[in-house]
Amino acid sequence: MTKGRWLDVSAAPRNGSPILLWIQDHEAPPDFPVTVGFWETNTVFEIGVWRVFSADGSSTYFDQNVRGWMPLPRVPKSRSERFMSFDKALRSCGS
Numbered sequence: 001m002t003k004g005r006w007l008d009v010s011a012a013p014r015n016g017s018p019i020l021l022w023i024q025d026h027e028a029p030p031d032f033p034v035t036v037g038f039w040e041t042n043t044v045f046e047i048g049v050w051r052v053f054s055a056d057g058s059s060t061y062f063d064q065n066v067r068g069w070m071p072l073p074r075v076p077k078s079r080s081e082r083f084m085s086f087d088k089a090l091r092s093c094g095s
Contacts, residue, residue: 006068014039014048021050022067031055036072 006022013019021037023030030052037052040060049060 004070006070009063009066009069012039012066012069016040018072020070020072021052021061022069023050023052023061023065024067025061025065028059030059030061037061 016038018036018038020034022034023037024033031054032052035052035054037050039048040051041048049062050066051058051060053059
């Protein structure tokens with residue numbers, strides 16, 4: 001998997017795992033175009049949708065509304081690991 005690049009929705013996990021989604025819908029624009037969402041299957045209609053949360057609750061989108069996806073970033077576990085991540089981010093900004 002290419003780190004830091006948007007991936008095609010066809011390769012996104014469809015097991016309920018949360019991921020970053022880039023949503024684009026001109027008819028019903030999302031509150032946040034890049035948001036966390038997950039795949040869920042409606043057992044009554046037997047269709048799958050991407051569920052995302054917004055200021056008004058939640059919305060669902062189909063594959064054609066997803067411009068890309070990325071795995072969630074890994075959260076550093078130890079204090080030294082968090083400091084090293086912060087230090088690396090500062091150096092990459094030129095500070």
